[in-house]
Amino acid sequence: MIARIYNKARSELQKIRQATSISRAIYQDYKKFKKLGITPDRSVFAMRQLFVLTNSRSNEIFSRLVRKPQYQHKSYPGVFQDLSKEGIADFLKAMHSKGFYIFKQTLSDQFVEDMVRFASTTPARVLEQRDDGEIVYSKEKKIIDFQNPVSPRYQFENDDILSSPEVQALIFDESILNLSQLYLNTAPYFDVLAMWWSLPFGGVGKSEAAQMYHFDLDKMKFIKFFFYLSDVDSQSGPHCYVTHTHHGVPADICKDGRQEDEEIERAVGKERMVEICGKKGTIIAVDTRGLHKGKELTKGYRLLFQTMFSDSLFGANYPDFDLQKIAQPGREVISKYPEAFKKFKIKRPD
Ligand SMILES: O=C(O)CCC(=O)C(=O)O
Ligand SMILES: [Fe+2]
Structure with a gap:
């Protein structure tokens, strides 16, 4: 029982560590993208990896980072x-x-x-x-x-x-x-x-x-x-x-x-x-x-x-x-x- 809890906690911790280091790499690449307009390939793959690791939460967090004011036209x-x-x-x-x-x-x-x-x-x-x-x-x-x-x-x-x-x-x-x-x-x-x-x-x-x-x-x-x-x-x-x-x-x-x-x-x-x-x-x-x-x-x-x-x-x-x-x-x-x-x-x- 204790061994099971310990293993689960260890695997969760590993996931968090992995997610943190992937997020860091993505953020570095995002800064490069802002300058050059191109996304390094490693990030395209890393985003999918992170999406799975965090069961979709990563994207909601990152999308807040890129948010801009919306268009305010009278009609569309x-x-x-x-x-x-x-x-x-x-x-x-x-x-x-x-x-x-x-x-x-x-x-x-x-x-x-x-x-x-x-x-x-x-x-x-x-x-x-x-x-x-x-x-x-x-x-x-x-x-x-x-x-x-x-x-x-x-x-x-x-x-x-x-x-x-x-x-x-x-x-x-x-x-x-x-x-x-x-x-x-x-x-x-x-x-x-x-x-x-x-x-x-x-x-x-x-x-x-x-x-x-x-x-x-x-x-x-x-x-x-x-x-x-x-x-x-x-x-x-x-x-x-x-x-x-x-x-x-x-x-x-x-x-x-x-x-x-x-x-x-x-x-x-x-x-x-x-x-x-x-x-x-x-x-x-x-x-x-x-x-x-x-x-x-x-x-x-x-x-x-x-x-x-x-x-x-x-x-x-x-x-x-x-x-x-x-x-x-x-x-x-x-x-x-x-x-x-x-x-x-x-x-x-x-
Ligand atoms: O053919 C479909 O309905 C799905 C196509 C699809 O996977 C997509 O457009 O992302
Ligand atoms: Fe699809």
């Missing part, structure tokens, strides 16, 4: 411009408690149709098995063929999707920026852009296609917006989320990497594992520091567009966006929020 035009005070309160409550929110507002049929047309005619990268067995994105881009899919996921290149006016409208939607700052409690940064098709593929590439439970930790704190551009039911790849896990998880599943459904179910129970189904046009906000995945498809297809705002650009060094592709309305928004959209830059030729 866009998809959510009519959201009432109560609507915003609902959104914040759900985000803080459950970790995700399904909006009543949706994208119009016409808007979705235009995006689908674009995605059906634009080549994308596919997951392929290399000679050494590893599954990676192809160099060559392919247009989706629903009859003969060659991959569970067709991922578009940022440079390709940026030229779509609909994509630009969603990136520079000020109402989305406003909800992001309210949730993140700081003036946010536009950080990530993604769009991909998902298809049934017999389980091959499930992990690489983000179809196994995992947490994201690209930055300290961030919010992702998912836009369903096809009808999504239980068989056609709903986004799945384990409620409350953005605030920590039971010890058994407090680890990095992909995890099996059964492991999660054993630890939290099935009721907390939510499948988010919805018609095309559905918009969802998610704190993907919580456990989540896209469900493997058994039928149909799913087209998803995604954006992400972060509290700071400290963390994974994702590529900048090509400012030259942005049309006038987007440029006006950039000039209103230059810091938030600082990743839009004139690209130097390679």
Whole structure:
């Protein structure tokens, strides 16, 4: 009995020591980042390590460090411009408690149709098995063929999707920026852009296609917006989320990497594992520091567009966006929020 208590105390103490030294290294790197704008690789890894060691608490603490005053505009035009005070309160409550929110507002049929047309005619990268067995994105881009899919996921290149006016409208939607700052409690940064098709593929590439439970930790704190551009039911790849896990998880599943459904179910129970189904046009906000995945498809297809705002650009060094592709309305928004959209830059030729 005494030996057990002693061992537990010793292991807790070890964890605290480890967490302290990792925090110190991250803080040093943060100071370098403030000068150079680049996060040293060791910190990208260390943040994940610390997140697991402290069962998610580290990020809340660090995110206080990077907090800046929020924008104070009178209005924030866009998809959510009519959201009432109560609507915003609902959104914040759900985000803080459950970790995700399904909006009543949706994208119009016409808007979705235009995006689908674009995605059906634009080549994308596919997951392929290399000679050494590893599954990676192809160099060559392919247009989706629903009859003969060659991959569970067709991922578009940022440079390709940026030229779509609909994509630009969603990136520079000020109402989305406003909800992001309210949730993140700081003036946010536009950080990530993604769009991909998902298809049934017999389980091959499930992990690489983000179809196994995992947490994201690209930055300290961030919010992702998912836009369903096809009808999504239980068989056609709903986004799945384990409620409350953005605030920590039971010890058994407090680890990095992909995890099996059964492991999660054993630890939290099935009721907390939510499948988010919805018609095309559905918009969802998610704190993907919580456990989540896209469900493997058994039928149909799913087209998803995604954006992400972060509290700071400290963390994974994702590529900048090509400012030259942005049309006038987007440029006006950039000039209103230059810091938030600082990743839009004139690209130097390679
Ligand atoms: O496909 C999905 O629903 C989940 C994708 C995912 O893991 C992510 O965007 O972080
Ligand atoms: Fe993810």
